[in-house]
Amino acid sequence: MEPLLNVEDLQVSFQTFAGEVAAVRGVSFQVNKGETLVIVGESGGGKSVSMQAIMGILPMPPARIKGGRITYKGEDILSKSDKEMEKYRGKEFAMIFQDSMTSLNPTMRVGRQMTEGIRKHQKVSAQTAKEIAIDMLRQVGLPNPDKIYKRYPHTLSGGQRQRVMIAIAISSKPSLLFADEPTTALDVTMQAQILDIMNQLKKDTGASILLVTHNLGIVAEMADRIAVIYAGQIVETASARELFFHPKHPYTWGLLGAMPGMETDKSTELYSIKGTPPDMFCPPIGCAFAPRCAYCMEACRKEAPEEYREENGHSTRCWLLDERAPKVEAPTAVIPKPLLNEEEVQ
Amino acid sequence: MKKYILRRVIISIVTIWLIVTISFFLVHVLPGNPIAVNSGKILSTETLDKLTEYYGLDRPLSEQYLIYMKNLLHGNLGYSYKYAGQTVNGIIAKTFPVSAQLGLQAYLISIPLGFLFGIIAAKRRGKTVDYLLVGFSALGVSVPVFIVAALLQLIFAVELKWFPVSLWKGFSYTILPTLTLALGSIAGRTRSMRTLMLEIVNEDYVKTAKAKGLSKAVIVWRHQIKNAVIPMIPMMGMELVGILMGSFVVENIFAIPGIGSYFVTSVQALDYTMILGLTVFLGVFVVIANFIVDIIYGVIDPRIRVTK
Numbered sequence: 001m002e003p004l005l006n007v008e009d010l011q012v013s014f015q016t017f018a019g020e021v022a023a024v025r026g027v028s029f030q031v032n033k034g035e036t037l038v039i040v041g042e043s044g045g046g047k048s049v050s051m052q053a054i055m056g057i058l059p060m061p062p063a064r065i066k067g068g069r070i071t072y073k074g075e076d077i078l079s080k081s082d083k084e085m086e087k088y089r090g091k092e093f094a095m096i097f098q099d100s101m102t103s104l105n106p107t108m109r110v111g112r113q114m115t116e117g118i119r120k121h122q123k124v125s126a127q128t129a130k131e132i133a134i135d136m137l138r139q140v141g142l143p144n145p146d147k148i149y150k151r152y153p154h155t156l157s158g159g160q161r162q163r164v165m166i167a168i169a170i171s172s173k174p175s176l177l178f179a180d181e182p183t184t185a186l187d188v189t190m191q192a193q194i195l196d197i198m199n200q201l202k203k204d205t206g207a208s209i210l211l212v213t214h215n216l217g218i219v220a221e222m223a224d225r226i227a228v229i230y231a232g233q234i235v236e237t238a239s240a241r242e243l244f245f246h247p248k249h250p251y252t253w254g255l256l257g258a259m260p261g262m263e264t265d266k267s268t269e270l271y272s273i274k275g276t277p278p279d280m281f282c283p284p285i286g287c288a289f290a291p292r293c294a295y296c297m298e299a300c301r302k303e304a305p306e307e308y309r310e311e312n313g314h315s316t317r318c319w320l321l322d323e324r325a326p327k328v329e330a331p332t333a334v335i336p337k338p339l340l341n342e343e344e345v346q
Numbered sequence: 347m348k349k350y351i352l353r354r355v356i357i358s359i360v361t362i363w364l365i366v367t368i369s370f371f372l373v374h375v376l377p378g379n380p381i382a383v384n385s386g387k388i389l390s391t392e393t394l395d396k397l398t399e400y401y402g403l404d405r406p407l408s409e410q411y412l413i414y415m416k417n418l419l420h421g422n423l424g425y426s427y428k429y430a431g432q433t434v435n436g437i438i439a440k441t442f443p444v445s446a447q448l449g450l451q452a453y454l455i456s457i458p459l460g461f462l463f464g465i466i467a468a469k470r471r472g473k474t475v476d477y478l479l480v481g482f483s484a485l486g487v488s489v490p491v492f493i494v495a496a497l498l499q500l501i502f503a504v505e506l507k508w509f510p511v512s513l514w515k516g517f518s519y520t521i522l523p524t525l526t527l528a529l530g531s532i533a534g535r536t537r538s539m540r541t542l543m544l545e546i547v548n549e550d551y552v553k554t555a556k557a558k559g560l561s562k563a564v565i566v567w568r569h570q571i572k573n574a575v576i577p578m579i580p581m582m583g584m585e586l587v588g589i590l591m592g593s594f595v596v597e598n599i600f601a602i603p604g605i606g607s608y609f610v611t612s613v614q615a616l617d618y619t620m621i622l623g624l625t626v627f628l629g630v631f632v633v634i635a636n637f638i639v640d641i642i643y644g645v646i647d648p649r650i651r652v653t654k
Binding site: 052087102107 | 547554559564
């Protein structure tokens with residue numbers, strides 16, 4: 001089956017005064033219909049940039065898409081003009097941003113911010129648009145939606161605003177919902193509720209979700225499949241279960257190991273990956289993770305690793321999987337303890 | 347809202363009282379005798395004493411202050427020391443409308459043009475139009491008014507003979523001074539508006555608007571401009587006051603009988619009543635302008651709207 005969204009070898013750079021920053025260096029992934037793909041990785045890895053490049057909302061300049069192909073429902077959307085993309089944005093694609101405090105226009109009432117998108121894409125009367133908007137506000141669990149409709153964003157709390165953002169995003173029933181760290185700016189109880197709303201939406205409308213996060217707890221909650229991104233490249237992709245139980249890339253091991261488990265208490269120091277991500281002004285020649293990798297070999301520094309694909313869809317960019325490399329097992333400590341028994345989870 | 351307005355009115359009155367009182371004593375600290383300065387010839391000690399007594403300048407300062415305040419409450423700003431037989435009220439009534447007309451014309455040109463240029467420059471960032479507008483605004487801000495005035499006179503009055511060189515005898519006389527005054531204002535506003543628009547492009551809510559699939563024009567018009575204008579409003583209120591009060595330089599160059607030159611000459615002439623009268627007049631304007639600005643601010647930006 002053809003994937004809903006197919007990204008191939010996407011490359012995005014930023015022109016700055018100091019030179020060119022290669023933010024995304026050949027990212028490839030697919031999102032299937034009705035599936036949630038989560039892209040995880042640390043800050044500056046190119047997660048948000050990839051997403052905004054697909055949406056066509058990267059500020060260009062300074063950003064520049066240097067190469068790659070993005071197809072949506074079989075159509076090449078990178079070659080579409082900005083004007084043509086307006087029909088996709090808000091209709092086929094919708095986006096929930098990270099910071100709900102700044103993502104709404106402070107000088108416009110909530111209602112207006114909702115209906116302008118609805119009227120653009122659904123060609124309905126002002127009255128119908130209002131009804132749709134209020135219904136959406138109700139769907140995201142806001143009490144008194146007709147009151148919220150008339151409010152200005154500054155009178156709402158962070159959680160309420162993020163719900164409004166979701167209401168805006170789903171008001172035209174998008175097939176693909178982008179969520180850029182949608183819960184980072186919220187407190188933990190609110191996080192769970194927002195994730196629930198998104199999962200519910202997916203169930204109700206069959207929409208696909210492309211979620212970007214650095215929070216592995218959210219990954220477990222949401223993901224059907226996971227893509228791990230590092231320094232502008234996807235280093236490992238697999239189904240959620242496969243990735244949590246059989247991680248193959250040392251960077252993924254590091255990420256999993258850095259997650260506190262149920263048995264972690266104050267006395268144990270949380271694991272952290274040593275060092276910092278590479279300077280993207282001059283991307284490394286070999287594997288970008290090599291300088292921080294405990295299993296680094298000579299080949300790693302000289303040449304970028306190939307992608308090793310398995311039949312179950314698990315693919316990894318790491319020289320350790322080469323037949324000539326020594327066999328290395330994932331440290332057991334990184335496998336999430338509460339889930340250690342794979343059969344039980346099943 | 348009523349409470350808010352009442353409070354603002356009281357604060358305004360106190361402010362004006364403070365302005366008057368402080369200026370009153372400051373003026374009297376200035377060395378020299380206004381009668382001696384303005385009589386035009388050397389007076390005998392006797393005549394000087396007599397005149398000083400006649401104008402009440404020999405009384406204690408506190409008494410003079412009370413008399414001045416009493417007259418002020420009746421709206422009487424007193425007689426000018428410099429212009430024989432003329433009241434300060436009369437001079438203001440005669441000259442202010444001239445300056446106000448000139449200022450208002452300049453203001454009404456500079457607002458739309460300044461905003462428009464700023465928006466165009468920001469939208470065409472890095473293109474030729476942008477460089478031209480940025481160059482224009484840098485020139486407009488940095489070239490002194492008297493040079494602009496002289497150049498306009500040379501080109502449009504002396505060479506092309508489209509407009510009269512100077513004087514104030516009808517609408518065609520107002521055009522060159524209006525342009526002179528407006529130019530600096532347009533330049534400044536272009537620059538601020540461009541910067542603000544460029545900052546706002548990076549705001550998250552502009553990205554949200556884009557993600558909704560709105561067209562570029564709608565995003566600029568509906569989401570960017572209003573938010574960009576907010577920080578400029580306080581500036582615009584004060585600018586209006588400044589521009590209405592006339593410009594010493596422009597009025598002198600174009601020989602316009604406006605109020606601007608009195609601000610300078612009255613201090614040189616130790617014209618106590620004139621200095622104070624103008625200060626009070628200006629003060630009232632500033633206070634009213636600030637009040638209006640606050641109201642407009644609230645209308646545009648709901649976050650600072652006064653609630654009941």
